[in-house]
Amino acid sequence: MQRGAFKCDTCGKDFKYKSKFQIHLRTHTGEKPYLCKICGTGFTNSSDLAVHMRIHTGEKPYACKMCAARFTRSDNLTVHMRTHTGEKRYLCKTCGKRFANSGSLTIHMRKHTGEKPYLCKVCKASFTNSGDLTVHMRTHTGEKPYVCKMCDASFTNSGALTVHMRKHTGEKDPVSMQQLWENSPKSPLNVHLRIHAGEMTDEGNMVSL
Structure with missing residues (x-):
């Protein structure tokens, strides 16, 4: 060459x-x-x-043909497309988890190494990525940019707003739904236990006492 x-x-x-x-x-x-x-x-x-x-x-000249997302750079569009294709080419050699982009892998690796390069100058708390530091800083500044459109309650991060919105929509938390199923008389575990206790037959019929 x-x-x-x-x-x-x-x-x-x-x-x-x-x-x-x-x-x-x-x-x-x-x-x-x-x-x-x-x-x-x-x-x-x-x-x-x-x-x-x-x-x-x-200006965002690079448009995704599968959704409405647009980007300032072509490489950002390339990474975004992997959310549609499911491609995850970046492999963690420690635990085998895969990621769509190198940045996510870099942040993930800090869980294994313990590295937390993003330091809060107010209280010295440290974080693995800049996003977590940004959210943390709001506890010092009082900033709450995520506002509920139904009651004007505000939050430091989008996750807290999502949880709050369930109070308005009546949507059950996924964990709570799982707990409800586990406590249900018809859950596999409870059916199994009731068969052994003599309260139910193998066919699922209740035993008259």
């Missing part, structure tokens, strides 16, 4: 085109000449800046 004409002295990577080589060198020097005029974030190349600008403009 023909090697590239431009070789990085720092890491040994080869590049065919000078433009790609120059962009790569910035990963070592830290140079980010392409600046966002709105928030000041810097980038090593113009393409990354163009993608970043969609955060400010709201």
Whole structure:
């Protein structure tokens, strides 16, 4: 295989085109000449800046053909499509669990390693991912962005709002439904026990006492 004409002295990577080589060198020097005029974030190349600008403009040109989801980047759409196909190519070698994207696997691995790199500066609590830290910070700031549209109650996270909504809809909690079934006289375990106790025949008929 023909090697590239431009070789990085720092890491040994080869590049065919000078433009790609120059962009790569910035990963070592830290140079980010392409600046966002709105928030000041810097980038090593113009393409990354163009993608970043969609955060400010709201543009999401990559649409999922199976649902209404849209994305700012094509690779985010690729990852999203796995929720429809069920593809999970990233395997945890410790427990065998699979994930649709590398980021989820990275977060999962911290359960095995115990790593919690996201630290609360207020109380020093630590978390495996930035999302959990964001939710935790609301306990300090008092922010409750998830608001019930039926009674105006507010919550720090979407899960708490979902549980709250069941009070309005009457929907039973899945765990509670399981408990109801387990306590039911017709559950397999209770039928089995009543047969041994002589309260029921093998055919399921009650014994008259």
